[in-house]
Amino acid sequence: MLSALVLGLAYASAYSMLALAVVLIYSGTRVLSLAVGEIGAFGLYAGLWSHDNGLLGVRPPVFAAALVAMLIGGVLGLVVERLVMRPLLGRPALDSLVATLAVALFLALLELKLYGLDPFPAPSPVGDGSVEIGGATLTVTEMTLLGLAAVVALGLWLFLTRTSFGLATRATTSDPTVARLLGVPVNRVYVFSWGVAGLLSGAAAALLANLTGSLTPFSLTSALLSALAGAVIGGLDSLGGAVVGSLAVGLVNGIVGSRVDPTTSAGVIFVAVLVVLVVRPRGLLGSARVAA
Amino acid sequence: MTLLEVRDLCSGYGSLQVLFGVSLEVGEGEVVALMGSNGAGKTTTLRTVTGLLRAMSGTVHLDGRPVTGTTPERLVSAGVVMVPEGRGMLRDLTVAENLAVGAYSVTDKLQVGASLDRVYATFPILHERREQKAGTLSGGQQQMLALGRALMASPRLMLVDEASLGLSPVMTERAFSLIAEVNRTLGVAVLIVEQNVLALDLADRAYVLEKGQVVASAEGDAVRTMQGRLRTAYLGTAV
Numbered sequence: 270m271l272s273a274l275v276l277g278l279a280y281a282s283a284y285s286m287l288a289l290a291v292v293l294i295y296s297g298t299r300v301l302s303l304a305v306g307e308i309g310a311f312g313l314y315a316g317l318w319s320h321d322n323g324l325l326g327v328r329p330p331v332f333a334a335a336l337v338a339m340l341i342g343g344v345l346g347l348v349v350e351r352l353v354m355r356p357l358l359g360r361p362a363l364d365s366l367v368a369t370l371a372v373a374l375f376l377a378l379l380e381l382k383l384y385g386l387d388p389f390p391a392p393s394p395v396g397d398g399s400v401e402i403g404g405a406t407l408t409v410t411e412m413t414l415l416g417l418a419a420v421v422a423l424g425l426w427l428f429l430t431r432t433s434f435g436l437a438t439r440a441t442t443s444d445p446t447v448a449r450l451l452g453v454p455v456n457r458v459y460v461f462s463w464g465v466a467g468l469l470s471g472a473a474a475a476l477l478a479n480l481t482g483s484l485t486p487f488s489l490t491s492a493l494l495s496a497l498a499g500a501v502i503g504g505l506d507s508l509g510g511a512v513v514g515s516l517a518v519g520l521v522n523g524i525v526g527s528r529v530d531p532t533t534s535a536g537v538i539f540v541a542v543l544v545v546l547v548v549r550p551r552g553l554l555g556s557a558r559v560a561a
Numbered sequence: 562m563t564l565l566e567v568r569d570l571c572s573g574y575g576s577l578q579v580l581f582g583v584s585l586e587v588g589e590g591e592v593v594a595l596m597g598s599n600g601a602g603k604t605t606t607l608r609t610v611t612g613l614l615r616a617m618s619g620t621v622h623l624d625g626r627p628v629t630g631t632t633p634e635r636l637v638s639a640g641v642v643m644v645p646e647g648r649g650m651l652r653d654l655t656v657a658e659n660l661a662v663g664a665y666s667v668t669d670k671l672q673v674g675a676s677l678d679r680v681y682a683t684f685p686i687l688h689e690r691r692e693q694k695a696g697t698l699s700g701g702q703q704q705m706l707a708l709g710r711a712l713m714a715s716p717r718l719m720l721v722d723e724a725s726l727g728l729s730p731v732m733t734e735r736a737f738s739l740i741a742e743v744n745r746t747l748g749v750a751v752l753i754v755e756q757n758v759l760a761l762d763l764a765d766r767a768y769v770l771e772k773g774q775v776v777a778s779a780e781g782d783a784v785r786t787m788q789g790r791l792r793t794a795y796l797g798t799a800v
Contacts, residue, residue, distance in 0.1 A: 433665070440651050440662040447649040450611060452637030452666030452714060556653065 271405035277523015279411045282418030285515035286473035287496035290466035296442035296506035300365040304372040306493030309470030312341030332394035335475035346467025380486040388483035504555020570619035572609040579605045581773040597770035603754045640717040648707040652696030663713030680709040718750045725757040761788040
């Protein structure tokens with residue numbers, strides 16, 4: 270039971286990174302971004318590739334792959350906002366949604382072209398060790414991931430609650446028009462949100478690839494679907510909701526997935542999404558505007 | 562001296578034109594009322610002046626300098642801040658955080674501290690509730706927060722969009738007297754956009770907007786005469 274719980278939490282932490290990325294973008298711009306999975310995956314591919322093949326004559330250690338993934342993910346997020354999303358501001362939500370899907374497909378196909386369809390090995394930076402606690406086996410990787418996810422979430426929370434630009438970001442997610450009228454440079458918040466979303470996406474890619482041991486094109490986009498389920502359950506414009514919803518999804522994945530089977534757990538999750546949409550469309554912690 | 566001058570403003574949404582040559586002025590320290598019924602173009606006027614909407618033609622000048630087509634952010638730095646319709650609460654943020662966002666454009670920390678002291682002195686209830694989420698305040702308290710938050714930017718001109726919306730008659734009267742007090746004690750000029758004829762009690766000057774055009778204007782004592790006329794005419798006799 271304990272090992273299923275930890276595995277579930279490890280998945281949950283990766284989903285919550287992706288869900289936070291989705292919510293960060295959605296609450297500011299009302300754009301549902303389907304690109305935030307593949308953006309990080311693209312970054313992680315580059316990181317793993319440079320670990321295997323060296324970069325400028327240096328072979329970065331495998332833990333650096335995660336940092337490279339976050340860095341490239343962040344830069345890619347900025348680029349996508351400026352080149353694709355900014356021109357679409359104020360257009361119908363469907364236009365933006367399709368644009369983010371196009372970005373995801375483009376990146377996935379580029380990964381396919383550059384690295385092939387075979388799973389790209391993602392060795393764990395902390396090795397394959399495991400410890401036994403109360404009769405359950407916990408891998409060092411899982412536990413490291415949990416710690417890492419906690420650090421990232423804490424960092425994001427500190428930024429949002431302790432810095433002036435974090436306050437501007439929360440004001441924009443609360444009501445972009447009012448924030449503008451009070452002097453908040455919302456365009457800068459948008460570009461920054463995409464940057465942070467890319468960063469989170471890179472972190473999520475690294476977490477998930479370490480759990481599964483490899484990386485394939487579209488793998489992060491399929492994980493994004495679970496994260497979206499978490500975001501919808503928690504409330505699409507609530508950062509706290511993103512974490513709570515993703516925890517629920519991850520735990521169901523871990524426990525039902527290992528006790529029964531993965532198909533059942535996916536079924537349970539998406540039934541939960543439907544129930545939330547019908548009974549409480551704003552999600553557990555979302556504001557009334559989500560349902561409007 | 563003229564603080565804000567709007568000249569022949571035409572504006573609208575896409576191909577739908579709403580304003581057809583609106584002209585108005587707000588002097589330094591003045592309270593000006595822009596009256597009109599629903600759909601007359603009041604909010605469109607404010608949205609165009611602040612730069613949320615692009616003007617089709619016409620000009621907006623602040624202190625004689627053109628600010629047509631500016632952005633809301635830049636206008637706030639220039640000393641013009643809007644109190645949005647429905648009070649524009651950032652509901653998930655606390656009272657103190659709402660006030661901090663109001664001061665976002667101000668870089669001088671000392672000035673922000675002084676503004677905060679002044680707002681808390683003017684509205685003690687906001688100090689009491691400072692850690693509470695803005696969404697949990699009553700309508701009247703939200704109106705105080707909306708005004709206080711606008712004051713955090715140390716504005717010279719406040720644009721107040723339908724302060725009376727959704728408030729009871731008693732609270733409306735209180736909101737108007739708060740606006741009058743802010744104007745009197747701090748010398749902030751106010752452009753108040755309303756359908757409620759009580760707003761004319763505060764006004765040094767008034768304009769009536771109908772179908773996107775200014776159809777009447779008055780100054781000084783003539784504002785009182787206008788009030789009587791509007792009360793019985795198309796604005797209805799409510800209140």
